[in-house]
Amino acid sequence: MSSEHKQGLFIILVTFLISLLITLIPLPDWARPFRPQWYTMVLIYWAMAHPERIGVGAGWLLGLIVDVMTESLPGQHALTLSLVAYTVVRLHTQIRVFPLWQQSVTVMILLFLEPLIATWAMGITHQPPPPPLYWFTPVIGMLLWPWIFIILRDVRRRFRTN
Amino acid sequence: MAVVISLALIFGGHKQKHLKKVHHLLTLVVYPLHIVANTPLVISNWAIATFSTNSRLQDENTRLKQDNLKLQAQQQKLIAIENENMRLRDLLESSLKVKDRVLIAELIAVDLDPYIHQILINKGSNSGAFEGQPVLDANAVMGQVTNVTPYTSTVLMITDARHSLPVQILRTGQRAIAVGTGDIKRLHIPHLPNNADIQTGDLLVTSGLGGRFPPGYPVATVTDIKRVEGKPFIDIQATPNARLDHAREVLLVWTVDTPIPKQPEQVSQP
Numbered sequence: 082m083s084s085e086h087k088q089g090l091f092i093i094l095v096t097f098l099i100s101l102l103i104t105l106i107p108l109p110d111w112a113r114p115f116r117p118q119w120y121t122m123v124l125i126y127w128a129m130a131h132p133e134r135i136g137v138g139a140g141w142l143l144g145l146i147v148d149v150m151t152e153s154l155p156g157q158h159a160l161t162l163s164l165v166a167y168t169v170v171r172l173h174t175q176i177r178v179f180p181l182w183q184q185s186v187t188v189m190i191l192l193f194l195e196p197l198i199a200t201w202a203m204g205i206t207h208q209p210p211p212p213p214l215y216w217f218t219p220v221i222g223m224l225l226w227p228w229i230f231i232i233l234r235d236v237r238r239r240f241r242t243n
Numbered sequence: 244m245a246v247v248i249s250l251a252l253i254f255g256g257h258k259q260k261h262l263k264k265v266h267h268l269l270t271l272v273v274y275p276l277h278i279v280a281n282t283p284l285v286i287s288n289w290a291i292a293t294f295s296t297n298s299r300l301q302d303e304n305t306r307l308k309q310d311n312l313k314l315q316a317q318q319q320k321l322i323a324i325e326n327e328n329m330r331l332r333d334l335l336e337s338s339l340k341v342k343d344r345v346l347i348a349e350l351i352a353v354d355l356d357p358y359i360h361q362i363l364i365n366k367g368s369n370s371g372a373f374e375g376q377p378v379l380d381a382n383a384v385m386g387q388v389t390n391v392t393p394y395t396s397t398v399l400m401i402t403d404a405r406h407s408l409p410v411q412i413l414r415t416g417q418r419a420i421a422v423g424t425g426d427i428k429r430l431h432i433p434h435l436p437n438n439a440d441i442q443t444g445d446l447l448v449t450s451g452l453g454g455r456f457p458p459g460y461p462v463a464t465v466t467d468i469k470r471v472e473g474k475p476f477i478d479i480q481a482t483p484n485a486r487l488d489h490a491r492e493v494l495l496v497w498t499v500d501t502p503i504p505k506q507p508e509q510v511s512q513p
Contacts, residue, residue, distance in 0.1 A: 105276060105354060106280050107280075107284070107352045110488070116354070141248070146272070149266060149270055149272075151354075152363075152390065153355075153356035156248075159249040203358060206404075208359075209424065211358055
């Protein structure tokens with residue numbers, strides 16, 4: 082049980098690492114505003130699948146790493162991702178049984194939290210407000226969610242992470 | 244709980260010394276991620292270098308030789324002028340060293356927070372980089388180092404909305420401040436009185452005030468001036484001369500001798 086438990090945690094870590102890596106990979110300038118929030122979606126999936134394991138603490142830690150990795154305002158992503166994790170853990174029984182399209186919409190609403198808090202952070206650091214396209218990212222996340230869900234579900238079943 | 248800690252980080256994080264240590268530690272943790280994300284570029288550079296044809300290399304070699312010759316010619320003139328300048332300054336009994344030490348650093352190709360103008364470079368405190376160090380490219384000032392780890396440093400660029408830079412107009416010597424706008428092609432020059440002598444095309448160079456940037460490096464070219472009757476200040480826009488969004492290599496600068504003291508030693512006496 083214990084070794085399986087460890088293996089499951091390892092797989093979860095690997096998926097987080099991959100999501101962080103594809104966040105860092107340089108995109109051409111025109112595509113940068115459209116970069117999907119990979120790590121947020123991976124967090125949502127695991128918090129939904131294993132709420133007893135991936136919760137607010139994991140979200141906070143992940144957010145801190147994202148903050149340091151992208152050199153944004155320290156605490157900004159930590160706040161966002163712990164809020165996202167909290168909401169998902171709280172509602173996981175409902176979100177799990179939603180049909181996929183309904184799940185996507187829920188995910189989009191959760192993804193909106195990130196630009197919202199980022200805009201607020203820009204406000205308190207006296208940066209100019211972001212272009213309107215900025216608010217489009219969660220929609221891309223919504224369109225990508227079914228694929229991410231299926232991939233991660235297969236990963237979960239294959240490696241039996243629970 | 245997590246929310247409280249996050250908020251505390253956001254509002255107080257920049258003031259705490261030990262939190263900075265935690266930040267440095269975490270930066271070391273994400274360093275491998277940065278390196279892995281950079282590998283596609285390294286591989287493609289390597290492939291270009293390995294598989295490029297002989298004739299192309301020869302062409303490039305010829306071109307570089309010509310460039311070098313031109314630069315050497317300019318350098319000769321510069322040495323003469325520098326010596327003359329030193330001699331004149333000696334006569335005025337104010338010595339000033341104009342030489343700076345530079346180190347070439349390469350960009351690590353990762354995308355950071357898209358709405359903060361900053362880049363990651365591959366030289367850190369192991370190479371002697373320090374916080375507040377000026378960073379140039381081949382043409383002009385790019386920004387300054389804001390975070391140093393042993394192997395990498397983060398550079399905040401002059402166009403970031405949180406960055407301001409003391410400059411002067413090369414033609415007249417008028418001092419001003421160049422404030423970042425958050426637009427990578429634009430700087431704003433506030434607080435110049437309506438009758439100030441400034442024209443489009445004027446070159447702005449660092450003034451050296453503030454003691455952070457060495458004086459005399461080009462920064463930006465004035466592109467747009469709006470004088471509104473009845474308003475106290477002119478609205479001035481400038482374009483950075485550095486290729487902020489295309490740079491591959493940057494120069495870290497160590498000023499050998501800072502000519503202007505950072506803080507006036509004595510306060511005015513009664």
